Amino acid sequence: MYSKMIKTDGDIIITQKGIADNFFSNVNIDLMPQINALKNVNSSYAMIVGASPVGHIPIAGIYGVSENHFSHYKLLKGRYPKKGEVLLGRTLSKQLKGRSVKVGNRRFKISGTYTSNIGFEEGGVVMPISDAGKLFSRSASYILVSVKQPSTTTKLVKTISSLDPDIKVKTTQTFVQEYNQFKIIKNSSLVISSLAFFMGLMGIASVMSMIVNARKEEFGIMRALGKSRVFIMQNIFVETLIMTLSAYLFALILSLFILSLLPHIQMLQGYVNGSLSLSTALYVLLATVLMALMGALLPAWIASKTDPLLLINQGSA
Amino acid sequence: MILAKDISHFYGKEQVLHDLNIEIKQGEFVFLSGESGSGKSTLLSILSTLLQPTQGNLTLNGIPSTQINNLDAFRQNNIGFVFQFHYLINYLNIYENIALAALPSRQASIHALLDELEILHLAKRYPNEISGGQRQRVALARALINEPAIIFADEPTGSLDSKNTQLVYELLNRCMHKGTTLVVASHDMKVQDYATQTLRMLDGKLL
Numbered sequence: 001m002y003s004k005m006i007k008t009d010g011d012i013i014i015t016q017k018g019i020a021d022n023f024f025s026n027v028n029i030d031l032m033p034q035i036n037a038l039k040n041v042n043s044s045y046a047m048i049v050g051a052s053p054v055g056h057i058p059i060a061g062i063y064g065v066s067e068n069h070f071s072h073y074k075l076l077k078g079r080y081p082k083k084g085e086v087l088l089g090r091t092l093s094k095q096l097k098g099r100s101v102k103v104g105n106r107r108f109k110i111s112g113t114y115t116s117n118i119g120f121e122e123g124g125v126v127m128p129i130s131d132a133g134k135l136f137s138r139s140a141s142y143i144l145v146s147v148k149q150p151s152t153t154t155k156l157v158k159t160i161s162s163l164d165p166d167i168k169v170k171t172t173q174t175f176v177q178e179y180n181q182f183k184i185i186k187n188s189s190l191v192i193s194s195l196a197f198f199m200g201l202m203g204i205a206s207v208m209s210m211i212v213n214a215r216k217e218e219f220g221i222m223r224a225l226g227k228s229r230v231f232i233m234q235n236i237f238v239e240t241l242i243m244t245l246s247a248y249l250f251a252l253i254l255s256l257f258i259l260s261l262l263p264h265i266q267m268l269q270g271y272v273n274g275s276l277s278l279s280t281a282l283y284v285l286l287a288t289v290l291m292a293l294m295g296a297l298l299p300a301w302i303a304s305k306t307d308p309l310l311l312i313n314q315g316s317a
Numbered sequence: 318m319i320l321a322k323d324i325s326h327f328y329g330k331e332q333v334l335h336d337l338n339i340e341i342k343q344g345e346f347v348f349l350s351g352e353s354g355s356g357k358s359t360l361l362s363i364l365s366t367l368l369q370p371t372q373g374n375l376t377l378n379g380i381p382s383t384q385i386n387n388l389d390a391f392r393q394n395n396i397g398f399v400f401q402f403h404y405l406i407n408y409l410n411i412y413e414n415i416a417l418a419a420l421p422s423r424q425a426s427i428h429a430l431l432d433e434l435e436i437l438h439l440a441k442r443y444p445n446e447i448s449g450g451q452r453q454r455v456a457l458a459r460a461l462i463n464e465p466a467i468i469f470a471d472e473p474t475g476s477l478d479s480k481n482t483q484l485v486y487e488l489l490n491r492c493m494h495k496g497t498t499l500v501v502a503s504h505d506m507k508v509q510d511y512a513t514q515t516l517r518m519l520d521g522k523l524l
Contacts, residue, residue: 221404224367225418225459226393309367312404 009045009072010144011153013175014160017168023049026138027167029129032066034163035145040152045069046140048132052104054125055096061124062103064132064140073126078112081127085111089122103127104135144172197284204247204288205295208240212299219303220311229304236300237293244292248285252276318343318498319364319467324373326359326521333359334370334521341500343466346493346511349502351518357502358401358471360518364500365396365469378466393420397460399470403452405444411455412440419462427462434458434488450481457488467498474505486511 014035016025029046036044048064065072070080073087081087086108088096093113100109103125116122133139145160147153153171161169170178219232255276303311319341326334333356341347341364349357362368363375366388375382378395385391405414415427431437434454439447444455453473460468470489474482482505490511493499501508509515517524 217404218406221406222417223389224392224398224400224404226389226391226396227417228387228389307368309362312400 073114208295223308348512401472
Protein backbone atom coordinates (compact mmCIF):
# COMPACT_ATOMS: atom_id res chain seq x y z
CA MET A 1 0.00 0.00 0.00
CA TYR A 2 2.89 2.35 0.95
CA SER A 3 4.53 1.71 -2.38
CA LYS A 4 1.39 2.65 -4.28
CA MET A 5 1.14 5.96 -2.38
CA ILE A 6 4.78 6.84 -2.89
CA LYS A 7 5.02 5.76 -6.51
CA THR A 8 1.99 7.84 -7.42
CA ASP A 9 3.15 11.21 -6.24
CA GLY A 10 6.87 11.84 -6.41
CA ASP A 11 10.26 11.14 -7.87
CA ILE A 12 12.39 11.59 -4.73
CA ILE A 13 11.63 10.61 -1.15
CA ILE A 14 13.29 12.01 1.96
CA THR A 15 13.14 10.03 5.19
CA GLN A 16 15.02 10.06 8.49
CA LYS A 17 18.47 8.48 8.42
CA GLY A 18 19.37 5.51 10.64
CA ILE A 19 15.95 4.27 11.72
CA ALA A 20 14.83 0.66 11.72
CA ASP A 21 11.42 1.30 10.20
CA ASN A 22 10.23 4.24 8.12
CA PHE A 23 6.92 4.17 9.99
CA PHE A 24 8.83 5.98 12.77
CA SER A 25 10.64 8.37 10.45
CA ASN A 26 10.79 12.03 11.49
CA VAL A 27 11.99 14.57 8.94
CA ASN A 28 12.21 18.29 9.54
CA ILE A 29 9.44 19.94 7.52
CA ASP A 30 11.40 23.21 7.47
CA LEU A 31 13.58 21.68 4.74
CA MET A 32 10.76 22.13 2.23
CA PRO A 33 11.42 25.83 1.34
CA GLN A 34 15.11 25.01 0.72
CA ILE A 35 14.14 22.04 -1.46
CA ASN A 36 11.57 24.02 -3.41
CA ALA A 37 14.24 26.64 -4.11
CA LEU A 38 16.49 24.10 -5.84
CA LYS A 39 16.79 24.14 -9.62
CA ASN A 40 14.67 21.50 -11.41
CA VAL A 41 12.40 20.91 -8.41
CA ASN A 42 8.80 21.08 -9.53
CA SER A 43 7.13 20.80 -6.13
CA SER A 44 7.36 19.02 -2.81
CA TYR A 45 4.99 17.98 -0.10
CA ALA A 46 5.31 16.51 3.36
CA MET A 47 3.28 13.79 4.87
CA ILE A 48 2.80 12.01 8.18
CA VAL A 49 1.51 8.48 7.94
CA GLY A 50 0.22 6.99 11.16
CA ALA A 51 -2.50 4.78 12.57
CA SER A 52 -4.85 5.55 15.43
CA PRO A 53 -8.31 4.69 16.79
CA VAL A 54 -10.94 6.83 15.04
CA GLY A 55 -14.30 7.05 16.82
CA HIS A 56 -15.39 3.48 17.53
CA ILE A 57 -13.10 2.10 14.83
CA PRO A 58 -10.13 0.50 16.64
CA ILE A 59 -7.56 1.43 14.01
CA ALA A 60 -7.54 3.54 10.87
CA GLY A 61 -4.90 5.17 8.70
CA ILE A 62 -4.14 8.82 9.47
CA TYR A 63 -2.68 10.95 6.69
CA GLY A 64 -1.32 14.28 7.80
CA VAL A 65 -0.60 16.18 4.58
CA SER A 66 0.74 19.57 3.70
CA GLU A 67 -1.87 21.86 2.19
CA ASN A 68 -0.51 21.61 -1.35
CA HIS A 69 -1.23 17.89 -1.37
CA PHE A 70 -4.90 18.03 -0.36
CA SER A 71 -5.91 17.90 -4.03
CA HIS A 72 -4.68 14.30 -4.14
CA TYR A 73 -7.86 13.47 -2.20
CA LYS A 74 -10.92 14.11 -4.36
CA LEU A 75 -13.71 15.80 -2.43
CA LEU A 76 -17.06 14.03 -2.42
CA LYS A 77 -18.67 16.30 0.15
CA GLY A 78 -17.68 19.41 2.16
CA ARG A 79 -14.26 21.07 1.92
CA TYR A 80 -10.61 20.41 2.67
CA PRO A 81 -9.77 20.47 6.41
CA LYS A 82 -8.43 23.44 8.32
CA LYS A 83 -6.63 23.24 11.65
CA GLY A 84 -8.69 21.09 14.09
CA GLU A 85 -10.64 19.46 11.24
CA VAL A 86 -10.47 16.13 9.43
CA LEU A 87 -11.61 14.81 6.08
CA LEU A 88 -13.00 11.26 6.21
CA GLY A 89 -12.38 8.62 3.59
CA ARG A 90 -15.47 7.38 1.75
CA THR A 91 -15.44 3.91 3.35
CA LEU A 92 -14.74 5.21 6.85
CA SER A 93 -17.41 7.90 6.64
CA LYS A 94 -20.06 5.19 6.17
CA GLN A 95 -19.15 3.77 9.58
CA LEU A 96 -19.08 7.05 11.50
CA LYS A 97 -21.89 9.39 12.45
CA GLY A 98 -21.92 12.94 13.74
CA ARG A 99 -20.17 16.20 12.93
CA SER A 100 -17.01 15.47 14.88
CA VAL A 101 -14.86 12.46 15.54
CA LYS A 102 -12.27 11.51 18.13
CA VAL A 103 -8.87 10.67 16.63
CA GLY A 104 -6.50 9.31 19.27
CA ASN A 105 -7.18 11.46 22.31
CA ARG A 106 -8.32 14.58 20.42
CA ARG A 107 -11.66 15.46 18.92
CA PHE A 108 -11.80 16.92 15.41
CA LYS A 109 -14.57 18.53 13.42
CA ILE A 110 -15.44 16.65 10.19
CA SER A 111 -15.02 18.96 7.20
CA GLY A 112 -16.09 16.52 4.49
CA THR A 113 -15.58 13.23 2.71
CA TYR A 114 -13.03 12.22 0.08
CA THR A 115 -12.41 9.48 -2.38
CA SER A 116 -9.05 8.24 -3.64
CA ASN A 117 -7.71 6.14 -6.48
CA ILE A 118 -5.79 4.15 -3.86
CA GLY A 119 -8.44 1.91 -2.31
CA PHE A 120 -7.13 1.64 1.26
CA GLU A 121 -6.84 5.43 1.61
CA GLU A 122 -10.62 5.55 1.57
CA GLY A 123 -10.63 3.81 4.95
CA GLY A 124 -8.55 6.57 6.56
CA VAL A 125 -8.55 10.19 7.76
CA VAL A 126 -6.84 13.20 6.17
CA MET A 127 -5.84 16.14 8.36
CA PRO A 128 -3.44 19.10 8.17
CA ILE A 129 0.11 17.97 8.79
CA SER A 130 0.43 20.30 11.78
CA ASP A 131 -2.40 18.47 13.61
CA ALA A 132 -0.95 15.06 12.67
CA GLY A 133 2.44 16.28 13.94
CA LYS A 134 0.96 16.95 17.37
CA LEU A 135 -0.86 13.60 17.36
CA PHE A 136 2.26 11.58 16.48
CA SER A 137 4.91 13.94 17.88
CA ARG A 138 6.87 14.43 14.70
CA SER A 139 7.46 17.00 11.99
CA ALA A 140 6.89 14.77 8.92
CA SER A 141 7.21 11.08 8.13
CA TYR A 142 8.67 11.89 4.73
CA ILE A 143 8.91 14.58 2.13
CA LEU A 144 8.20 13.76 -1.50
CA VAL A 145 9.73 15.79 -4.27
CA SER A 146 8.67 15.85 -7.89
CA VAL A 147 11.21 16.98 -10.46
CA LYS A 148 10.81 18.92 -13.67
CA GLN A 149 13.08 16.66 -15.72
CA PRO A 150 13.57 12.96 -14.84
CA SER A 151 17.19 13.11 -16.07
CA THR A 152 18.08 15.45 -13.21
CA THR A 153 16.73 13.15 -10.47
CA THR A 154 20.06 11.51 -9.53
CA LYS A 155 21.82 14.87 -9.28
CA LEU A 156 19.00 16.26 -7.17
CA VAL A 157 19.19 13.29 -4.78
CA LYS A 158 22.82 14.24 -4.05
CA THR A 159 22.03 17.93 -3.68
CA ILE A 160 19.15 17.32 -1.26
CA SER A 161 21.24 14.84 0.75
CA SER A 162 23.75 17.60 1.42
CA LEU A 163 21.10 19.82 2.99
CA ASP A 164 20.76 17.86 6.26
CA PRO A 165 23.01 15.12 7.68
CA ASP A 166 20.01 13.44 9.38
CA ILE A 167 18.09 12.63 6.19
CA LYS A 168 18.17 9.75 3.76
CA VAL A 169 17.31 10.70 0.17
CA LYS A 170 16.41 8.20 -2.53
CA THR A 171 14.49 8.04 -5.75
CA THR A 172 11.02 6.66 -5.01
CA GLN A 173 11.79 3.76 -7.32
CA THR A 174 14.89 2.77 -5.33
CA PHE A 175 13.05 3.32 -2.06
CA VAL A 176 10.27 0.92 -3.02
CA GLN A 177 12.77 -1.69 -4.21
CA GLU A 178 14.90 -1.46 -1.07
CA TYR A 179 12.26 -0.99 1.61
CA ASN A 180 12.42 -4.06 3.82
CA GLN A 181 8.70 -4.20 4.48
CA PHE A 182 8.03 -4.30 0.76
CA LYS A 183 10.65 -7.00 0.33
CA ILE A 184 9.11 -9.07 3.14
CA ILE A 185 5.60 -8.64 1.74
CA LYS A 186 6.76 -9.36 -1.79
CA ASN A 187 8.75 -12.45 -0.81
CA SER A 188 6.01 -13.75 1.48
CA SER A 189 3.46 -13.27 -1.29
CA LEU A 190 5.73 -15.01 -3.73
CA VAL A 191 6.24 -17.99 -1.41
CA ILE A 192 2.53 -18.30 -0.52
CA SER A 193 1.36 -17.87 -4.11
CA SER A 194 4.01 -20.30 -5.37
CA LEU A 195 2.93 -22.89 -2.81
CA ALA A 196 -0.74 -22.41 -3.66
CA PHE A 197 0.05 -22.51 -7.35
CA PHE A 198 2.19 -25.65 -7.07
CA MET A 199 -0.47 -27.43 -5.01
CA GLY A 200 -3.09 -26.41 -7.56
CA LEU A 201 -0.97 -27.74 -10.37
CA MET A 202 -0.36 -31.00 -8.50
CA GLY A 203 -4.12 -31.23 -8.19
CA ILE A 204 -4.59 -30.70 -11.93
CA ALA A 205 -1.92 -33.29 -12.73
CA SER A 206 -3.51 -35.81 -10.33
CA VAL A 207 -6.99 -35.29 -11.76
CA MET A 208 -5.75 -35.63 -15.33
CA SER A 209 -3.78 -38.73 -14.39
CA MET A 210 -6.88 -40.24 -12.77
CA ILE A 211 -9.03 -39.40 -15.80
CA VAL A 212 -6.55 -41.08 -18.15
CA ASN A 213 -6.25 -44.13 -15.90
CA ALA A 214 -10.04 -44.43 -15.74
CA ARG A 215 -10.10 -44.58 -19.55
CA LYS A 216 -7.61 -47.41 -19.96
CA GLU A 217 -10.32 -49.75 -21.24
CA GLU A 218 -11.29 -47.26 -23.93
CA PHE A 219 -7.67 -46.91 -25.04
CA GLY A 220 -7.33 -50.69 -25.06
CA ILE A 221 -10.40 -50.99 -27.31
CA MET A 222 -9.04 -48.31 -29.64
CA ARG A 223 -5.69 -50.05 -29.85
CA ALA A 224 -7.41 -53.39 -30.50
CA LEU A 225 -9.35 -51.73 -33.33
CA GLY A 226 -6.08 -50.59 -34.86
CA LYS A 227 -5.89 -47.00 -33.66
CA SER A 228 -2.29 -45.90 -33.25
CA ARG A 229 -0.61 -44.62 -30.10
CA VAL A 230 -0.26 -41.24 -31.81
CA PHE A 231 -4.04 -41.14 -32.42
CA ILE A 232 -4.71 -41.81 -28.73
CA MET A 233 -2.13 -39.25 -27.58
CA GLN A 234 -3.57 -36.65 -29.96
CA ASN A 235 -7.07 -37.24 -28.61
CA ILE A 236 -5.90 -36.83 -25.02
CA PHE A 237 -3.89 -33.75 -25.95
CA VAL A 238 -6.87 -31.99 -27.52
CA GLU A 239 -9.27 -33.01 -24.72
CA THR A 240 -6.82 -31.88 -22.04
CA LEU A 241 -6.27 -28.58 -23.81
CA ILE A 242 -10.00 -27.90 -24.07
CA MET A 243 -10.61 -28.83 -20.41
CA THR A 244 -7.65 -26.83 -19.13
CA LEU A 245 -8.48 -23.74 -21.16
CA SER A 246 -12.11 -23.86 -20.04
CA ALA A 247 -11.07 -24.21 -16.39
CA TYR A 248 -8.51 -21.43 -16.79
CA LEU A 249 -11.05 -19.09 -18.35
CA PHE A 250 -13.52 -19.77 -15.57
CA ALA A 251 -10.85 -19.23 -12.88
CA LEU A 252 -9.65 -16.04 -14.57
CA ILE A 253 -13.14 -14.55 -14.70
CA LEU A 254 -13.76 -15.55 -11.06
CA SER A 255 -10.43 -14.03 -9.96
CA LEU A 256 -11.06 -10.76 -11.76
CA PHE A 257 -14.54 -10.59 -10.26
CA ILE A 258 -13.21 -11.17 -6.73
CA LEU A 259 -10.40 -8.65 -7.24
CA SER A 260 -12.92 -6.06 -8.39
CA LEU A 261 -15.01 -6.67 -5.27
CA LEU A 262 -12.18 -6.42 -2.73
CA PRO A 263 -11.84 -2.62 -2.62
CA HIS A 264 -15.59 -2.29 -2.03
CA ILE A 265 -15.81 -4.57 1.00
CA GLN A 266 -16.44 -2.15 3.84
CA MET A 267 -15.00 -4.40 6.54
CA LEU A 268 -11.59 -4.40 4.81
CA GLN A 269 -11.54 -0.59 4.61
CA GLY A 270 -9.72 -0.79 1.31
CA TYR A 271 -6.57 -2.27 2.88
CA VAL A 272 -6.93 -5.56 1.09
CA ASN A 273 -6.37 -5.00 -2.57
CA GLY A 274 -5.04 -6.93 -5.51
CA SER A 275 -4.33 -6.88 -9.19
CA LEU A 276 -3.62 -9.40 -11.91
CA SER A 277 -1.09 -8.42 -14.52
CA LEU A 278 -1.19 -9.75 -18.07
CA SER A 279 2.22 -11.37 -17.64
CA THR A 280 1.07 -13.20 -14.48
CA ALA A 281 -2.10 -14.38 -16.21
CA LEU A 282 -0.08 -15.65 -19.18
CA TYR A 283 2.47 -17.33 -16.91
CA VAL A 284 -0.31 -19.12 -15.01
CA LEU A 285 -1.93 -20.17 -18.30
CA LEU A 286 1.32 -21.58 -19.65
CA ALA A 287 2.21 -23.41 -16.43
CA THR A 288 -1.32 -24.79 -16.07
CA VAL A 289 -1.44 -26.11 -19.62
CA LEU A 290 2.03 -27.64 -19.28
CA MET A 291 1.24 -29.35 -15.99
CA ALA A 292 -2.12 -30.62 -17.23
CA LEU A 293 -0.52 -32.01 -20.36
CA MET A 294 2.26 -33.62 -18.33
CA GLY A 295 -0.32 -35.06 -15.95
CA ALA A 296 -2.36 -36.47 -18.83
CA LEU A 297 0.22 -37.38 -21.44
CA LEU A 298 2.58 -39.27 -19.14
CA PRO A 299 0.01 -41.91 -18.07
CA ALA A 300 -1.40 -41.87 -21.61
CA TRP A 301 2.03 -42.58 -23.05
CA ILE A 302 2.55 -45.42 -20.56
CA ALA A 303 -0.94 -46.73 -21.38
CA SER A 304 -0.28 -46.52 -25.12
CA LYS A 305 2.78 -48.74 -24.67
CA THR A 306 0.81 -51.45 -22.86
CA ASP A 307 -0.70 -54.45 -24.67
CA PRO A 308 -4.32 -53.63 -25.67
CA LEU A 309 -5.68 -56.68 -23.86
CA LEU A 310 -3.96 -55.72 -20.59
CA LEU A 311 -5.38 -52.23 -20.94
CA ILE A 312 -8.89 -53.59 -21.45
CA ASN A 313 -8.49 -55.91 -18.47
CA GLN A 314 -7.01 -53.15 -16.26
CA GLY A 315 -9.81 -50.80 -17.30
CA SER A 316 -12.49 -53.38 -16.58
CA ALA A 317 -11.01 -54.36 -13.20
CA MET B 318 -2.14 -67.84 -42.61
CA ILE B 319 -1.59 -68.13 -38.84
CA LEU B 320 1.26 -70.20 -37.51
CA ALA B 321 1.86 -70.35 -33.78
CA LYS B 322 4.96 -72.20 -32.64
CA ASP B 323 5.83 -73.20 -29.05
CA ILE B 324 3.58 -70.53 -27.57
CA SER B 325 3.74 -70.27 -23.78
CA HIS B 326 2.36 -67.51 -21.60
CA PHE B 327 2.66 -66.57 -17.96
CA TYR B 328 0.59 -64.21 -15.81
CA GLY B 329 3.15 -63.43 -13.14
CA LYS B 330 4.54 -66.82 -12.10
CA GLU B 331 1.48 -68.73 -13.23
CA GLN B 332 1.84 -70.46 -16.59
CA VAL B 333 -1.45 -70.31 -18.48
CA LEU B 334 -0.36 -71.62 -21.88
CA HIS B 335 2.08 -74.53 -22.43
CA ASP B 336 4.07 -74.85 -25.66
CA LEU B 337 1.14 -74.61 -28.09
CA ASN B 338 1.59 -75.26 -31.80
CA ILE B 339 -1.25 -74.22 -34.10
CA GLU B 340 -1.65 -73.78 -37.82
CA ILE B 341 -4.72 -72.10 -39.28
CA LYS B 342 -5.20 -71.86 -43.02
CA GLN B 343 -7.03 -69.14 -44.92
CA GLY B 344 -10.82 -69.54 -44.99
CA GLU B 345 -10.93 -71.93 -42.05
CA PHE B 346 -13.51 -71.68 -39.27
CA VAL B 347 -11.61 -72.67 -36.13
CA PHE B 348 -13.56 -73.48 -33.01
CA LEU B 349 -11.58 -73.03 -29.81
CA SER B 350 -13.36 -74.92 -27.06
CA GLY B 351 -12.66 -75.59 -23.41
CA GLU B 352 -13.76 -74.90 -19.88
CA SER B 353 -13.44 -71.49 -18.25
CA GLY B 354 -9.80 -70.87 -17.30
CA SER B 355 -8.49 -73.32 -19.88
CA GLY B 356 -6.62 -70.50 -21.67
CA LYS B 357 -8.94 -69.95 -24.68
CA SER B 358 -9.15 -66.18 -24.31
CA THR B 359 -5.41 -65.78 -23.71
CA LEU B 360 -4.61 -67.87 -26.79
CA LEU B 361 -7.12 -65.87 -28.85
CA SER B 362 -5.52 -62.63 -27.67
CA ILE B 363 -2.04 -63.86 -28.59
CA LEU B 364 -3.13 -65.13 -32.03
CA SER B 365 -4.76 -61.78 -32.69
CA THR B 366 -1.64 -59.78 -31.61
CA LEU B 367 -3.46 -58.13 -28.70
CA LEU B 368 -1.04 -59.79 -26.30
CA GLN B 369 2.64 -60.63 -26.71
CA PRO B 370 3.35 -64.24 -25.73
CA THR B 371 5.97 -64.78 -23.03
CA GLN B 372 7.61 -67.43 -25.21
CA GLY B 373 7.19 -68.72 -28.75
CA ASN B 374 6.71 -67.33 -32.22
CA LEU B 375 3.64 -66.15 -34.08
CA THR B 376 3.62 -65.81 -37.85
CA LEU B 377 0.80 -64.04 -39.68
CA ASN B 378 0.59 -64.20 -43.47
CA GLY B 379 4.17 -65.46 -43.48
CA ILE B 380 5.52 -62.55 -41.43
CA PRO B 381 6.71 -63.09 -37.83
CA SER B 382 4.61 -60.85 -35.58
CA THR B 383 7.76 -59.34 -34.06
CA GLN B 384 8.76 -58.10 -37.51
CA ILE B 385 5.50 -56.32 -38.26
CA ASN B 386 6.46 -52.64 -38.19
CA ASN B 387 3.09 -51.22 -37.24
CA LEU B 388 0.95 -53.72 -35.37
CA ASP B 389 -1.87 -51.18 -34.91
CA ALA B 390 -2.18 -50.63 -38.65
CA PHE B 391 -1.81 -54.35 -39.28
CA ARG B 392 -4.73 -55.04 -36.93
CA GLN B 393 -6.90 -52.38 -38.54
CA ASN B 394 -6.19 -53.70 -42.04
CA ASN B 395 -6.31 -57.44 -41.42
CA ILE B 396 -8.08 -58.35 -38.20
CA GLY B 397 -11.59 -57.99 -36.83
CA PHE B 398 -12.54 -58.61 -33.20
CA VAL B 399 -15.74 -59.56 -31.51
CA PHE B 400 -15.29 -59.31 -27.77
CA GLN B 401 -17.30 -61.23 -25.21
CA PHE B 402 -18.46 -58.03 -23.51
CA HIS B 403 -18.84 -56.07 -26.77
CA TYR B 404 -16.55 -53.26 -25.56
CA LEU B 405 -18.38 -50.53 -27.38
CA ILE B 406 -17.41 -46.99 -26.41
CA ASN B 407 -20.33 -45.60 -24.45
CA TYR B 408 -20.00 -41.92 -25.38
CA LEU B 409 -20.04 -42.68 -29.11
CA ASN B 410 -23.25 -43.61 -30.88
CA ILE B 411 -23.54 -46.84 -32.86
CA TYR B 412 -22.52 -45.24 -36.15
CA GLU B 413 -19.53 -43.52 -34.51
CA ASN B 414 -18.42 -46.75 -32.80
CA ILE B 415 -18.18 -48.41 -36.19
CA ALA B 416 -16.69 -45.35 -37.88
CA LEU B 417 -13.92 -45.38 -35.24
CA ALA B 418 -12.78 -48.78 -36.46
CA ALA B 419 -13.39 -48.21 -40.17
CA LEU B 420 -10.58 -47.47 -42.59
CA PRO B 421 -11.09 -44.21 -44.54
CA SER B 422 -11.97 -46.23 -47.66
CA ARG B 423 -14.68 -48.13 -45.75
CA GLN B 424 -16.46 -45.19 -44.10
CA ALA B 425 -19.03 -45.08 -46.93
CA SER B 426 -20.00 -48.71 -46.34
CA ILE B 427 -21.13 -48.30 -42.72
CA HIS B 428 -24.81 -47.70 -43.48
CA ALA B 429 -24.98 -50.66 -45.86
CA LEU B 430 -23.41 -52.96 -43.28
CA LEU B 431 -25.74 -51.74 -40.52
CA ASP B 432 -28.65 -52.38 -42.88
CA GLU B 433 -27.41 -55.90 -43.62
CA LEU B 434 -27.22 -56.62 -39.90
CA GLU B 435 -30.69 -55.07 -39.40
CA ILE B 436 -29.46 -52.41 -37.01
CA LEU B 437 -29.52 -49.36 -39.26
CA HIS B 438 -32.35 -47.89 -37.19
CA LEU B 439 -30.00 -47.92 -34.16
CA ALA B 440 -27.30 -45.81 -35.86
CA LYS B 441 -27.89 -42.73 -33.74
CA ARG B 442 -28.48 -44.52 -30.46
CA TYR B 443 -25.85 -45.04 -27.78
CA PRO B 444 -24.68 -48.47 -26.57
CA ASN B 445 -26.52 -48.17 -23.25
CA GLU B 446 -29.77 -47.53 -25.13
CA ILE B 447 -29.86 -50.87 -26.94
CA SER B 448 -30.24 -54.52 -25.92
CA GLY B 449 -27.42 -57.04 -25.40
CA GLY B 450 -28.26 -58.79 -28.66
CA GLN B 451 -28.21 -55.52 -30.56
CA ARG B 452 -24.91 -54.57 -28.95
CA GLN B 453 -23.41 -57.85 -30.07
CA ARG B 454 -24.56 -57.21 -33.64
CA VAL B 455 -22.97 -53.77 -33.46
CA ALA B 456 -19.74 -55.40 -32.22
CA LEU B 457 -19.96 -57.77 -35.17
CA ALA B 458 -20.51 -54.88 -37.56
CA ARG B 459 -17.43 -53.19 -36.12
CA ALA B 460 -15.41 -56.37 -36.71
CA LEU B 461 -16.66 -56.74 -40.28
CA ILE B 462 -16.47 -53.14 -41.48
CA ASN B 463 -12.95 -53.36 -42.91
CA GLU B 464 -13.61 -56.78 -44.51
CA PRO B 465 -10.70 -58.28 -42.57
CA ALA B 466 -8.88 -61.43 -43.59
CA ILE B 467 -9.26 -62.87 -40.07
CA ILE B 468 -11.99 -62.47 -37.47
CA PHE B 469 -11.40 -63.41 -33.85
CA ALA B 470 -14.44 -63.82 -31.66
CA ASP B 471 -14.39 -64.49 -27.93
CA GLU B 472 -17.70 -65.97 -26.72
CA PRO B 473 -19.61 -64.01 -29.37
CA THR B 474 -22.93 -65.48 -28.29
CA GLY B 475 -22.30 -65.57 -24.56
CA SER B 476 -25.01 -63.07 -23.70
CA LEU B 477 -27.45 -63.82 -26.50
CA ASP B 478 -30.75 -65.70 -26.76
CA SER B 479 -31.09 -68.61 -29.20
CA LYS B 480 -32.50 -66.46 -32.01
CA ASN B 481 -29.65 -63.95 -31.87
CA THR B 482 -27.12 -66.74 -31.40
CA GLN B 483 -28.33 -68.35 -34.62
CA LEU B 484 -28.10 -64.99 -36.42
CA VAL B 485 -24.50 -64.42 -35.29
CA TYR B 486 -23.39 -67.91 -36.42
CA GLU B 487 -25.03 -67.47 -39.78
CA LEU B 488 -23.28 -64.15 -40.25
CA LEU B 489 -19.93 -65.65 -39.31
CA ASN B 490 -20.58 -68.59 -41.59
CA ARG B 491 -21.33 -66.20 -44.45
CA CYS B 492 -17.99 -64.49 -43.79
CA MET B 493 -16.21 -67.84 -43.98
CA HIS B 494 -17.76 -68.53 -47.35
CA LYS B 495 -16.42 -65.21 -48.56
CA GLY B 496 -12.91 -66.41 -47.66
CA THR B 497 -12.54 -64.86 -44.20
CA THR B 498 -10.68 -66.92 -41.61
CA LEU B 499 -12.59 -67.27 -38.34
CA VAL B 500 -11.28 -68.18 -34.91
CA VAL B 501 -14.06 -68.45 -32.37
CA ALA B 502 -13.58 -69.24 -28.67
CA SER B 503 -16.78 -70.45 -27.08
CA HIS B 504 -18.42 -72.73 -24.53
CA ASP B 505 -21.26 -73.26 -26.97
CA MET B 506 -20.81 -76.62 -28.71
CA LYS B 507 -23.16 -75.52 -31.52
CA VAL B 508 -20.19 -73.71 -33.05
CA GLN B 509 -18.86 -77.14 -33.95
CA ASP B 510 -21.61 -77.41 -36.57
CA TYR B 511 -19.99 -74.59 -38.53
CA ALA B 512 -16.31 -75.20 -37.71
CA THR B 513 -13.78 -76.74 -40.09
CA GLN B 514 -11.28 -77.30 -37.27
CA THR B 515 -11.86 -77.72 -33.54
CA LEU B 516 -9.13 -77.09 -31.00
CA ARG B 517 -9.97 -78.31 -27.53
CA MET B 518 -8.07 -76.80 -24.59
CA LEU B 519 -7.56 -77.97 -21.03
CA ASP B 520 -5.34 -76.25 -18.46
CA GLY B 521 -3.46 -74.28 -21.10
CA LYS B 522 -2.74 -77.30 -23.31
CA LEU B 523 -4.26 -78.50 -26.55
CA LEU B 524 -5.84 -81.92 -26.34
